[in-house]
Amino acid sequence: MGNSHGHHHHHRKNRNEANSYFPHQTPTPTPPPFKFGPSDHHQHQPAAQFQNNSTMSLPYAHVDCSLRALAGQAEGFGRLAIGGLHGPLYHVTTLADDGPGSLREGCRMKEPLWIVFEVSGTIHLRSHLSVSSYKTIDGRGQRVKLTGKGLRLKECEHVIICNLEFEGGKGPDVDAIQIKPKSKHIWIDRCSLRDYDDGLIDITRESTDITVSRCHFSSHDKTMLIGADPSHVGDRCIRVTIHHCFFDGTRQRHPRVRYAKVHLYNNYTRNWGIYAICASVDSQIYSECNIYEAGHKKMAFKYLTEKASDKEEARSGCIRSEGDLFITGTQAGLMTEAGEHSMFHPSEYYPTWTVAAPTDNLKQVLQHCTGWQDIQRPADQPVAAQ
Numbered sequence: 001m002g003n004s005h006g007h008h009h010h011h012r013k014n015r016n017e018a019n020s021y022f023p024h025q026t027p028t029p030t031p032p033p034f035k036f037g038p039s040d041h042h043q044h045q046p047a048a049q050f051q052n053n054s055t056m057s058l059p060y061a062h063v064d065c066s067l068r069a070l071a072g073q074a075e076g077f078g079r080l081a082i083g084g085l086h087g088p089l090y091h092v093t094t095l096a097d098d099g100p101g102s103l104r105e106g107c108r109m110k111e112p113l114w115i116v117f118e119v120s121g122t123i124h125l126r127s128h129l130s131v132s133s134y135k136t137i138d139g140r141g142q143r144v145k146l147t148g149k150g151l152r153l154k155e156c157e158h159v160i161i162c163n164l165e166f167e168g169g170k171g172p173d174v175d176a177i178q179i180k181p182k183s184k185h186i187w188i189d190r191c192s193l194r195d196y197d198d199g200l201i202d203i204t205r206e207s208t209d210i211t212v213s214r215c216h217f218s219s220h221d222k223t224m225l226i227g228a229d230p231s232h233v234g235d236r237c238i239r240v241t242i243h244h245c246f247f248d249g250t251r252q253r254h255p256r257v258r259y260a261k262v263h264l265y266n267n268y269t270r271n272w273g274i275y276a277i278c279a280s281v282d283s284q285i286y287s288e289c290n291i292y293e294a295g296h297k298k299m300a301f302k303y304l305t306e307k308a309s310d311k312e313e314a315r316s317g318c319i320r321s322e323g324d325l326f327i328t329g330t331q332a333g334l335m336t337e338a339g340e341h342s343m344f345h346p347s348e349y350y351p352t353w354t355v356a357a358p359t360d361n362l363k364q365v366l367q368h369c370t371g372w373q374d375i376q377r378p379a380d381q382p383v384a385a386q
Contacts, residue, residue, distance in 0.1 A: 056361055059213070059244065059354040060189075067380040068114065070136065070160055074187040075353045076241025076263060076346070078211030081187040083136030083160030087112030089380060092144075095121045107131045107151075112158075116377060117142040125149035128178070131159055139163035141377025150176040150196065153183045153207070160187045165372050169196035180228070181205030188212045192371035194219040199253070203240055203260075204228035211241045216371025218248040221273075227258025230281050230306040235259040239349065242267060246370040247276070249295075257283035257317060258306070263346045264290055265355050268366040271295035275302035275333075279317030282308060284344050289323040291358045291366075294330040301333040318343050325358035 063069045071085035084090075090113040093101035103123060106115045112134035120142040128149050131137070133156040145165040153159055166176035176193045177200070179186060184207065193200040193215060200217055202225045203210055217223050224242075227235040238260035244267065247254040251273035255262065258280040269276045270293040277300060279285050292300040301321075307314035319334060320343050326332055346353065356362050 056365065057354055057356040064375060064378050067378045070162060074211040074213065075243060076211040076350060077209045077239040078185060078187040078241060079350060080209065081160055081185040082158050084112040084114040084134055087114055087134060090115045092117045093119060095119055095123050097124060097126050104129050107135060114138060117144050120144060122147055128152040130154060132156055134158045136160040137162065137164065140375055143372065149174055150178060153179045153186060155181060156183050158185045161191060163190045163372055165192045166196070167194050171197055173198055175199040175202045177201045179203045179207045179210065181207065183207040184209045186210040188215060190214045190371065190373055192216045196220065199223065199225050203238060204235065205232060206234045206237055208238045212245060213243050214370050215245045216248060217245065217250050221251040223247065223250040223253045224255035225253055226255045226260045226262060227280070227283065230258065231309045233259065233308055233310050236282065244366060244370065246366045253278065256280060257285055259283055261344045262286070264288065265353065266290065266362060268363050272297055276300040277319060278302040278304055279319050280304045281306040281315055281317060283317030284342065285317065285319045286344065286346060287319060287321045287324055289355050289358045291325045291327065291363055292330045293327050298329055298331045299333040300326060300330050303335055323358065
């Protein structure tokens with residue numbers, strides 16, 4: 001699996017079994033000590049959408065074995081997110097914007113809830129839908145699309161959003177998923193996001209410990225913003241992991257980062273309109289084993305100089321690229337790391353994550369197995385008292 005919650009694998013060398021996941025490919029050069037494959041818990045049956053790719057090292061093989069197996073299983077900075085693990089099921093029985101049995105009614109309740117859907121279709125949101133703490137919004141088993149407005153995670157913690165579609169958000173400051181201020185322990189997994197007037201996922205105002213995984217982004221301009229603006233120096237606390245996502249022809253911000261620490265791995269970004277990744281003021285971006293495939297615009301990485309309100313001089317951020325694949329004439333555009341720039345390493349914060357070589361096989365998996373998936377809702381099982 002590669003997540004650290006509840007385990008204590010502090011490996012500092014490549015796991016021996018990692019190469020067994022690439023039996024028909026030339027092994028990559030000996031990786032530095034922080035790269036390693038899945039943990040010993042990878043013996044679970046793979047999820048349905050990955051069964052044809054079981055020779056590849058992929059995360060989350062067991063999270064669909066039961067309903068609540070998602071809880072606490074995110075890789076990366078959002079690894080502690082438990083959502084509504086210890087709450088009852090809440091059944092969404094209507095596509096209405098509000099009222100009994102609606103998604104909005106469940107999200108506003110203060111107690112932990114595991115929210116599931118008994119209906120498929122489109123929910124037309126007339127206003128931002130605020131999500132309170134300790135909620136799982138679990139779209140497995142149905143096909144639910146949110147449109148009009150989006151989700152707002154404001155001063156909340158422990159939220160999991162899984163297997164939903166977001167499309168057609170209208171109005172100023174309307175993001176598909178807006179995380180601000182001061183929210184933490186968030187996991188967004190297997191969502192399809194496209195065509196909102198502002199961002200698809202924005203993470204700002206001291207929100208932190210967030211993972212975005214297996215999502216599909218398309219038909220959009222300003223895709224993902226991390227860090228609000230140069231005046232919000234408190235955003236230095238932000239930490240985000242983005243992995244196994246597909247940025248499919250979106251124009252820019254995959255992501256754009258101010259101040260935050262961001263770990264990107266095994267994502268596929270193609271045919272951007274301006275740039276793939278932008279490092280703004282004091283950001284630290286660790287890009288590992290991603291695939292960058294340019295269209296007309298060849299430069300993947302952009303640096304934008306801005307002045308932090310607590311500093312004398314304007315600065316950009318820092319990008320470190322390890323094992324990334326640049327194809328179709330893509331130019332990385334990396335700048336030499338200046339001595340005054342610090343760069344975090346993910347292993348300072350979590351000991352394991354599941355990373356594969358950036359091959360054509362990985363590219364095919366990410367094209368077909370990201371975003372909303374047609375999978376059954378797993379059965380619920382009692383959670384042992386803790």
